[in-house]
Amino acid sequence: MIGGGGKTPALTSPSASEELLFGGELAYDVFDKHDGAFLKLGLWQMARQFPKLIAIGVRLAHMADPGRLRTVGLAELGRGITQALGLVAVNGVLGHLLAGGSTNERLQAALPALTVVAVTALAGSLLRSASTAAAGTLEPKVQRVATERYLALVHRVELSAIEDDEFHRLLDGARFGADSARRMIGYCTSALNSLISLVAAAGVLAVLHPVLLPLLVLMTVPSAWGSLTVSKQRYISFHAFVQHHRASHLLAQMLIQQEAAAEVRVHEVGGFLLTHYRSMSQTSEREQTRLARNAARTGLVSDAGGGAATLLTYGALGLLLWSGSMDLAVAGTAVLAIRTGSSSLESMVGQVTELYGESLFVADYERLCTEAAVRAIPSGGENLPEQLDEVRFENVTFTYPASKGESPGPTLRDVSLTFPMGKIIALVGENGSGKSTLIKLLSGLYLPDEGKGTIWWNTVDAARADRAQIFSRVALMSQAFYQWPFTFRVNVGIGRPGQPIDDDAVRTAAADSGADTVLAKLPHGLRTLLARGYRRGHQISGGQWQRVGIARARYRQGEILIVDEPTSALDAVAEQRAFDQIQALAATGQTVVLITHRLHSVRHADLIHVLKDGQVAESGTFDELMHPDTGNGTFRKPYLLQSHAYGLPAQRDTDAAAPETA
Numbered sequence: 001m002i003g004g005g006g007k008t009p010a011l012t013s014p015s016a017s018e019e020l021l022f023g024g025e026l027a028y029d030v031f032d033k034h035d036g037a038f039l040k041l042g043l044w045q046m047a048r049q050f051p052k053l054i055a056i057g058v059r060l061a062h063m064a065d066p067g068r069l070r071t072v073g074l075a076e077l078g079r080g081i082t083q084a085l086g087l088v089a090v091n092g093v094l095g096h097l098l099a100g101g102s103t104n105e106r107l108q109a110a111l112p113a114l115t116v117v118a119v120t121a122l123a124g125s126l127l128r129s130a131s132t133a134a135a136g137t138l139e140p141k142v143q144r145v146a147t148e149r150y151l152a153l154v155h156r157v158e159l160s161a162i163e164d165d166e167f168h169r170l171l172d173g174a175r176f177g178a179d180s181a182r183r184m185i186g187y188c189t190s191a192l193n194s195l196i197s198l199v200a201a202a203g204v205l206a207v208l209h210p211v212l213l214p215l216l217v218l219m220t221v222p223s224a225w226g227s228l229t230v231s232k233q234r235y236i237s238f239h240a241f242v243q244h245h246r247a248s249h250l251l252a253q254m255l256i257q258q259e260a261a262a263e264v265r266v267h268e269v270g271g272f273l274l275t276h277y278r279s280m281s282q283t284s285e286r287e288q289t290r291l292a293r294n295a296a297r298t299g300l301v302s303d304a305g306g307g308a309a310t311l312l313t314y315g316a317l318g319l320l321l322w323s324g325s326m327d328l329a330v331a332g333t334a335v336l337a338i339r340t341g342s343s344s345l346e347s348m349v350g351q352v353t354e355l356y357g358e359s360l361f362v363a364d365y366e367r368l369c370t371e372a373a374v375r376a377i378p379s380g381g382e383n384l385p386e387q388l389d390e391v392r393f394e395n396v397t398f399t400y401p402a403s404k405g406e407s408p409g410p411t412l413r414d415v416s417l418t419f420p421m422g423k424i425i426a427l428v429g430e431n432g433s434g435k436s437t438l439i440k441l442l443s444g445l446y447l448p449d450e451g452k453g454t455i456w457w458n459t460v461d462a463a464r465a466d467r468a469q470i471f472s473r474v475a476l477m478s479q480a481f482y483q484w485p486f487t488f489r490v491n492v493g494i495g496r497p498g499q500p501i502d503d504d505a506v507r508t509a510a511a512d513s514g515a516d517t518v519l520a521k522l523p524h525g526l527r528t529l530l531a532r533g534y535r536r537g538h539q540i541s542g543g544q545w546q547r548v549g550i551a552r553a554r555y556r557q558g559e560i561l562i563v564d565e566p567t568s569a570l571d572a573v574a575e576q577r578a579f580d581q582i583q584a585l586a587a588t589g590q591t592v593v594l595i596t597h598r599l600h601s602v603r604h605a606d607l608i609h610v611l612k613d614g615q616v617a618e619s620g621t622f623d624e625l626m627h628p629d630t631g632n633g634t635f636r637k638p639y640l641l642q643s644h645a646y647g648l649p650a651q652r653d654t655d656a657a658a659p660e661t662a
């Protein structure tokens with residue numbers, strides 16, 4: 001039972017598909033997180049939380065369009081007042097109609113009140129249309145403002161936050177939060193309207209007989225309890241299953257996405273994925289069935305309570321009539337007021353329940369915005385030196401943030417090395433030795449573990465420096481460089497996104513990186529869209545993309561050009577050309593940090609750092625590393641292996657000293 005208690009929902013145990021594909025259960029225990037704490041609250045506390053949640057939505061609406069928000073509020077207030085006046089006028093009409101005299105006289109006496117009924121109905125309808133028009137304009141604006149706000153915050157968070165699955169859970173919730181903020185407007189206006197007409201009916205009832213008022217409230221308590229309980233259960237279930245939903249969606253996507261299309265067909269992966277998609281969906285369906293059963297049970301209990309309260313109310317009314325404490329005209333108005341009041345209450349409870357459900361997602365959204373602000377890359381800090389001589393790692397240790405239930409060891413341990421400016425510095429080492437991680441630290445994407453080493457930009461500590469300045473000094477062509485589904489021009493020009501794209505500079509960068517030959521074959525030149533699946537879309541190969549990636553990094557004109565595996569997908573000619581160009585760049589004073597597994601490509605580097613298991617195994621020039629007296633073999637041995645395998649020179653072209661063939 002989840003209703004008012006704080007227990008975890010009875011989640012279905014992990015399916016065989018979850019075990020096989022994802023290595024275990026994907027559901028979350030929402031109560032092991034501090035942010036689920038308010039879900040442990042009972043109805044009364046929930047009611048007290050409610051204004052705070054509404055305030056979040058209203059604040060967003062105010063940010064989006066204060067004028068329209070005012071219009072909606074005033075129009076709804078006006079509608080409530082017209083309804084109250086209408087009800088009072090109906091009381092007048094009934095009073096006159098049930099009084100003594102001829103039908104004609106009674107009708108004539110009732111005429112002014114009847115006119116008030118008609119005028120209030122007309123005014124109510126005009127106000128409703130004003131509210132509908134304003135709310136219709138306000139809603140999409142609220143969604144845009146809410147979405148823009150969280151995207152603006154999220155794109156500035158530290159990389160470690162983006163890689164954190166808890167942060168992703170918040171992100172999933174927040175995406176719904178922006179939609180919920182939009183829907184809240186509609187529910188808010190309806191709830192406000194119901195509240196005002198309820199107050200009107202309650203006011204009339206209180207005047208007619210004080211005992212009727214608490215009875216009216218009593219009639220609604222059971223359905224309020226039922227609706228809020230069901231809404232809370234749905235919310236808890238959503239959070240518990242958010243990762244599960246994401247994974248099912250992923251499976252469905254794999255069946256249709258272009259990247260997997262060939263393997264899906266040739267390896268006949270389609271049936272496999274579909275089976276697991278079905279199994280995962282069935283787990284979700286079981287959860288939906290559980291929710292539906294709970295909702296049905298809750299509904300029965302609340303209906304029984306509501307029925308008893310209604311019986312009590314009409315019984316009380318009958319008693320008042322029978323005992324002569326109320327006359328027939330007043331009883332008629334009372335029945336009308338009870339019906340209006342209870343239907344307003346009913347609708348208000350419905351709207352408030354929906355509003356409550358939506359507001360929980362908006363609260364998630366707020367939590368994400370707060371968390372994103374906390375985890376944002378700090379702005380400001382010390383200025384970097386104008387004239388940079390070197391970036392130096394001093395005893396740097398770095399550990400990736402822990403995934404849930406895991407405590408990873410450091411990926412980089414006690415790393416000390418330098419990147420002198422104006423040189424080619426190569427980073428080599430086995431798979432997983434920490435090269436890409438190291439360049440993420442060099443680029444300012446991560447900082448060393450607290451108190452465990454420093455990255456010096458001359459004499460400025462990167463941890464205290466203005467990170468935006470670090471980013472602006474670096475041009476990065478990482479292994480996972482992004483293939484933007486935009487035109488060739490934008491794919492290169494996005495290297496300097498703050499400025500208008502300069503076509504000549506795009507062509508020069510393309511020529512510098514070998515992407516000019518790619519460009520020459522494109523059907524619409526710079527305007528060619530590099531994305532299949534769109535109109536005019538054109539597909540280029542992996543190696544061609546790599547050249548475009550290098551062109552982008554080149555176009556950026558960063559002081560330090562980092563190229564991670566620039567030639568892994570290039571053919572031999574293109575590879576040679578890429579390295580010639582890197583050398584030519586270095587000759588112009590450009591600092592190049594080069595990561596590669598093709599060791600013969602680093603022969604001309606000014607400095608080579610060799611990593612092994614997250615530590616620096618050796619550093620030096622090619623000659624130093626190759627010489628048995630100065631190198632420890634970490635570089636020399638794999639180099640010689642590669643040179644034998646590919647028939648490449650076992651030494652620098654100009655070398656006279658024959659290295660040891662270990």
Ligand SMILES: Nc1ncnc2c1ncn2[C@@H]1O[C@H](COP(=O)(O)OP(=O)(O)OP(=O)(O)O)[C@@H](O)[C@H]1O
Pocket residue numbers: 163400401411429430431432433434435436437438479
């Ligand atoms: N985002 C991450 N979160 C957690 N661990 C990571 C992350 N990225 C890399 N690692 C881990 O850090 C270690 C070093 O990875 P890294 O990518 O830096 O190696 P690399 O030397 O560049 O390898 P390769 O030559 O295969 O590209 C690996 O054990 C990897 O699992």
